[in-house]
Amino acid sequence: MDRVDRGRIAVFMSTSGHSGVDRAMRHLIPALAGRGYKVDLLKVRRHGPELAEVPAGVRIIDTGVRTTYLALFALIRYLRRDRPAVLLSDKDKVNRTALLARWLARARGTRLVLSSGTTISIDLQHRGAFERWLQRTSMGRLYRHADQVIVTCADVADDMARYTGLAREHIRPVESPVVPAQLFAARPPPPEHPWFVPDALPVIVGVGELSARKDFETLIRAFARLRARRTCRLVIVGRGKRLDALRALADALGVAADVDFPGFRTDVYAFMAHAAAFAMTSRWEGLGFVLIEALACGTPSVAVNCPSGPREILGDGRYGPLVPVGDDRALADALERVLDHPLPRETLQQAARPYEIEAATDAYLRAFALPLRAAGTHP
Known part of the structure; x- marks a missing residue:
């Protein structure tokens, strides 16, 4: 086996800058450095992830x-020169490039870990025929040459194996680093919003891009049903192309005065922590970070049982109701139940504990076949 630097981890990414992968890497990379590993982030220009601060032990390599494919040559040179113990990549195009680079660099000693964070059979329904063929074929035939394929949850793993033909035992669900530890311990102050003041009406919160995939139409319809039975309000935090359509729907249902769209907010944890209930209505996910974050805040939560993530996060309904995708009647009933009988904060937080940053870092290091090391370790 090739000699490698057992203390070095390489991360090869080409992301949008605002995806779930970006958020996970902004947590994982500093956490790996905090365990005493040298982390090299190899980036394609004008792509993420972006680190707010570059901690000691982390090197950004341009x-x-x-474009991803043109990064092949730089990646080959890097692998030949630095010989990291592990190369982590994410997204199919990036994964294909990483596979080819390791082969051409003859870096057999570097453990190659390919990541995928979406329910591939559903995601590819919205792609062209060639793209569907390309990704399905590469995953089914090429990914077996990696040392490990990691995904966000067991349902995503099952879907990938079923859809691509890749052996299920080659796919490993690994918890994503979503939640900082302090969120479990301290409740953030209320957001600057007129509906989050003492003795105000109960507020239901949804968070996410205002897109068809997130299906906030179902949440608004469910809220209209619930609002007919009890006094409450709805806040949907996020921005996107569906804003005007969602406002028009709320107006048509007669609840516009009790629905607010504050746009993108950096204090989203404050909205979650002070909500009476949280709702996630996505048509599909790779996991569902916002649901995990709401539970970490101790907020009673309801989710649609979409592929993939909510069922596992909510423990098959143990930590909150699961309702069918697009069923506003069932969602309204579930919201009413959690408003009337909320689970204790500590119980809800148990569901989010595996996704705490340091706990998830342990899970990644196991997938990397590297020692866990304690936080605060120095190289």
Whole structure:
């Protein structure tokens, strides 16, 4: 086996800058450095992830190109020169590039870990025929040459194996680093919003891009049903192309005065922590970070049983009701139940504990086949 630097981890990414992968890497990379590993982030120009601060032990390497495939040559040179113990990549195009680079660099000693964070059979329904063929074929035939394929949850693993033909035992569900430890311990102050003041009406909160995939139409219809039975309000935090359509729907249902869209907010944890209930209505997910974050805040939560993530996060309904996708009547009933009989904060937080950053870092290191090391370890 090739000699490698057992203390070095390489992360090869080409992300949008605001995806779930970006959020996970902004947590994982500093956490790995905090365990005493040297972490090299190899980036395609004008792509994420972006680190707010570059901690000690982390090196940002510009591949010098603006497209993933052209980064191949820089990646080959890096693997030949630095010989990391592990190379982690994410997304199919990036994964294919990483596979080819390791082969051409003859870096057999570097453990290659490919990541995928979406329910692939559903995600590819919205792609062209060639893209569907390409990704399905690469996952089914090429990913077996990686040392490990990691995904966000067991349902995503099952879907990938079923859809692509990749052996299920080669796919490992690994918890994502979503929640900082302090969120479990301290409740953030209320957001600056007129509906989050003492003795105000109960507020239901949804968070996410205002897109068809997130299906906030179902949440608004469910809220209209619930609002007919009890006094409450709805806040949907996020921005997107569906804003005007969602406002029009709330107006048509007669609840516009009790529905607010504050746009993108950096204090989203404050909205979650002070909500009476949280709702996630996505048509599909790779996991569902916002649901985990709401539970970490101790907020009673309801989710649609979409592929994939909510069923596992909510423990098959143990930590909150699961309702069918697009069923506003069932969602309204479930919201009413959690408003009337909320689970204790500590119980709800148990569901989010595996996704705490340091706990998830342990899970990643196991997938990397590297020692866990205690936080605060120095190289």
